[in-house]
Amino acid sequence: MQNYFSSHFKLGVLGGGQLGRMLLSETQKLDIHTVILDKSADAPCAQICNEFYQGDLLDFDTVYNFGKKVDLLTIEIENVNIDALDKLESEGLTIYPKPSNLRIIQNKAQQKKFYKEKQIPTADFNHYAFVDELKHSYENGLVTFPFVWKSARFGYDGNGVKVVKNYNDLEALPEGECIAEKMIPFKNELAVIVARNPKGDLVTYPVVEMEFHPEANQVEYVICPARIDETVAEKARKVALKVADAFDFVGLLAVEMFQTQDDEILVNEVAPRTHNSGHYSIEASYTSQFEQHLRSILDFPLGNTDSKLAGIMVNLVGAEGYTGEVIYENIQEIMNIDGVTPHLYGKKITKPFRKMGHVTIVNQNIDKAREVAQKVKETVKVISK
C-alpha cells in the first residue's frame, strides 16, 4: 500500500490561496509532503508548504511540468489548464477531482447543460457564444428583464454574475460566452458539501444556509445547520448526492442550491473543491472539510461529518475605501468572546471586498451563535495603513 505519511510521496496542489493554506494545516498534521503551484510568489501557501513553485495555472507547460514532479495532483481552484491535466492523466498521473469533471465545471454553460442532461433541477437558461447573441435574443423577445447573466468562464465570488434589470445593464455586460438564467425568487441559498473517495464511499455534510452581502454578492454568513425544515434539508442532501453521482465525482464537491418559494431545490452551481461554505467545519465538525478532502483523494475512509456544535462563519473582506497593507482592526476584541476563532489568510494587501479571512463562531445554541456572529461582523474591520 502507498505510504503517504512522513514518506517520499508528494501531493501536488494547483493553487496556493487560502483554501490551500487551510489544507496545509491538515497535510502538516499527517506529515504529507505538499508541493504547490501558484502564480504569485506571495501566495498564502508560499512560505509554509514543503515545496513551492511560482507559475501560471492556465499555462499548459507550467501545469504539465508541475504535474511531473508529484505523485498525486489535486486543486484548490478550478481555473487551471485542463489540457495539461488530460495529458498528465493519460500518462498515468492520478488527478482528483478528475480533469473531465473540471472541464465541465469550469464552464458555467457546460455545467448547466450537464444538469439538464442528468435531470438535475436547475433554473432555466439560455446559452450564448457572444453577448451580441444575447442582445439579439432580447430584441426578439426570447429573454425578458430581469434575468441573471453569468459569464461562462472564470467567474468567482460574484464576479461574472449580474442581475440584468434593463437595457442599460445589458449594454454594460462584458464580452464573451455567457448564459442568461431565469431569476429565481428564493427563500434561501443553501449548500451541501459531498465527499466521495475512489472506492465510492460517499458522505454529506449538514445543509448550510448562506446569507450574501447585498452589493458584493459574497457570502457574509454561513450558518450550520441551516434553519430549515428537515424535509427540505433531506431534499437538498439528495440533490447534492445526485450531482456527485452524475459526475462520478472523486474529492470534495460543494453544491450551491436555491430553496424556492415552494420549497423546491434548484442547483445553482458547484465547486469541485473545499469551499467557503465549509469553513465552519474546522471548529464545528468532527472532520474538517480540509481533512475530508485529503481523505477522499487519498482513498482513505471518510470522516464523520456531524457537528460538535452549531457553527457560523463570517467572511472578513476588505472594507470599501481601503487598498494597501492590511490591518485587521479589533481582532483582539472578538477574541474576547467565547467560541470565536479568526482565520487570517496571509494576504498582505487588502482591497475592497477581497477575501482576507474569516471568523468561525461555535456555540451549543445556534441563535446565540448568530448573535455573536453579528457582533463579530460589526466589530472587525479589514482596513489598510
Add this chain to the structure above:
Amino acid sequence: MQNYFSSHFKLGVLGGGQLGRMLLSETQKLDIHTVILDKSADAPCAQICNEFYQGDLLDFDTVYNFGKKVDLLTIEIENVNIDALDKLESEGLTIYPKPSNLRIIQNKAQQKKFYKEKQIPTADFNHYAFVDELKHSYENGLVTFPFVWKSARFGYDGNGVKVVKNYNDLEALPEGECIAEKMIPFKNELAVIVARNPKGDLVTYPVVEMEFHPEANQVEYVICPARIDETVAEKARKVALKVADAFDFVGLLAVEMFQTQDDEILVNEVAPRTHNSGHYSIEASYTSQFEQHLRSILDFPLGNTDSKLAGIMVNLVGAEGYTGEVIYENIQEIMNIDGVTPHLYGKKITKPFRKMGHVTIVNQNIDKAREVAQKVKETVKVISK
C-alpha cells in the same frame, strides 16, 4: 498598539519540534510571521515556518544572535541558554515565559526548592551536587530504598528519572547534580494547564488524568476530564494556580501533580510551555493550548478552556525493535473510527519510544472515548522499513 497579523512583527521560537509544529498551525491561522531556531535541519518545523535557523539552543551566541532577529521570543523547549535570554531581556526584548522562571524550572533541584519556599505541596526530597553525595547519604541512613532519583538537569519524558530500589540501582546512576525524592504511592497522576497573560488574566484547563507506559515512563493516555471527584479536581486547580502565581508566570504552565492515597495533591514538576497533556485540546476544547499560548504571550484576551467533548490522547511512540525510516501502520484503520484524529510530527526516523505523533479521540461519552483509545493503541504501530 502592536499589529501582529500579516505584519512585519516577528515571533521567535526556540525549538522546532512537534510543539513548535502545532504552534505553527495557530500562527498560520493568525498569519503571525514565525521564526524558529532548532539544532536539526530536519526539525518538524523546519520546512513550514516563515524563517528557520539551524543552531544549538544551548549556545550563548547562537541564542543571543537569534533573539536579535525577532520582536518577541518564546520557547517550545525549556533547555535553552538562559544567560543569552537574560542579556536579550536586559536589552529590552520581551521574552515569555520569563528567563528567571525558566532558570528555576530548568533545574529540578531549584524547582523543588522553589516549591518548598513558596509552600507549594510537593514530595520531600534531598538535593545532591554529585551522585557520590547521594551514596554517602544512603550509607549514613539518610535516604532509604526505594526512592526516586531525578537528574537536576535536562531530563525529559522519563529520561533522568529512576526508581532506585537497591544498591545496584544506586551504583548504576549517572553522574551529576540530582535529587532523591520520597516515593509517593499515588492514586492518579494529574495535570492542569494554566495560562496567564502579562496583564494578569488567568485561566485553567480542566484537570486531566494521565496513564503512563510502565516501562518507558512516557504518558500513554491523557484523559480529559479526569475521572476524579470534583473536590479533588478543585484542589488540583487551586494548587496549579498557586504555582503560576508563585512564578508570576506569563505563558502556558503545565503543572503535573500526584493525587495521593489520601487525596492530597502534590506537585511533581512543571513545564513552562505547551505540553503533551494538553494535546487533546486541539480537537476537544474551544481554545487549543497552542492558540492559548499565543494569546497569553501576546497579551490577548485568554480563550475559553471548556471542552466541546470528552477527549483522550494516545501517544504514538516508536515500537521497540525498530529504528529507521518511519512507517505508521494502520493509520487508515483508525481513521475509520468516528472522532479519531492522528497527528504525525514529521520525524522521518523512528526509534524505540521516540515520540512520533499522537492520536486524539473525542466523544460525547468519556467511557466510549476510552474504549476507542484502547482500540487505537492496539491498532496503530510505529515501525520502520
